[in-house]
Amino acid sequence: MLTVLPNLVNPNVRLHPSGRNNEIIIKESGDDSKIKELAIQDVPTSVFAFELDFCPAAAKDKSRYQQLSCYVNPDDGSGVNKSCDFVVVFKYKSKLKVLLGELKSDDIRDAKKQLKNSELFLKYLISLAKTFHDVTETTVEFRHLVLNTKRRPMEKGPIGKTARSNWHVDLGFLHIKPNAHKKAVIKFFDMPT
Numbered sequence: 001m002l003t004v005l006p007n008l009v010n011p012n013v014r015l016h017p018s019g020r021n022n023e024i025i026i027k028e029s030g031d032d033s034k035i036k037e038l039a040i041q042d043v044p045t046s047v048f049a050f051e052l053d054f055c056p057a058a059a060k061d062k063s064r065y066q067q068l069s070c071y072v073n074p075d076d077g078s079g080v081n082k083s084c085d086f087v088v089v090f091k092y093k094s095k096l097k098v099l100l101g102e103l104k105s106d107d108i109r110d111a112k113k114q115l116k117n118s119e120l121f122l123k124y125l126i127s128l129a130k131t132f133h134d135v136t137e138t139t140v141e142f143r144h145l146v147l148n149t150k151r152r153p154m155e156k157g158p159i160g161k162t163a164r165s166n167w168h169v170d171l172g173f174l175h176i177k178p179n180a181h182k183k184a185v186i187k188f189f190d191m192p193t
Contacts, residue, residue, distance in 0.1 A: 009125070042187050047089070
């Protein structure tokens with residue numbers, strides 16, 4: 001699977017580990033974002049990572065990446081056009097893991113839809129790999145991760161404690177503290193695997 005998925009995903013959205021810290025950089029373009037850039041360091045070379053919230057530099061390409069599929073009605077507000085910020089696919093203890101990550105400043109309400117829709121999209125890519133590339137890997141574990149600036153997002157705010165049961169079982173929260181330039185750094189294995 002790790003050899004096939006990179007060929008299925010558009011090369012423009014891939015995140016390649018680089019630099020002396022072997023890091024991938026996720027950028028957030030929202031004006032009100034408290035996290036403009038997240039560096040994930042010490043990424044193993046066997047990891048495949050890409051953005052689902054890609055914003056191309058060329059204005060003519062922006063509409064191509066505004067939703068996961070151009071066949072879905074862009075005006076549908078149910079969540080079918082939502083996606084998370086990044087995806088990391090890797091093997092850990094001989095299991096294929098897919099980590100779906102979403103950067104959030106304070107308001108985490110949309111995170112559930114973004115992560116769930118991204119998981120459905122990844123399941124579609126995996127089914128393409130199995131159907132057209134004879135991939136036989138059957139067990140894939142998904143992890144949803146919200147990286148946010150609040151320490152305890154489930155205790156306060158509009159989502160409340162009662163909403164906990166409505167969240168995906170494999171949801172994790174990771175508190176990140178951006179610097180004055182709205183940049184943050186974490187290590188790969190700081191994220192739940």
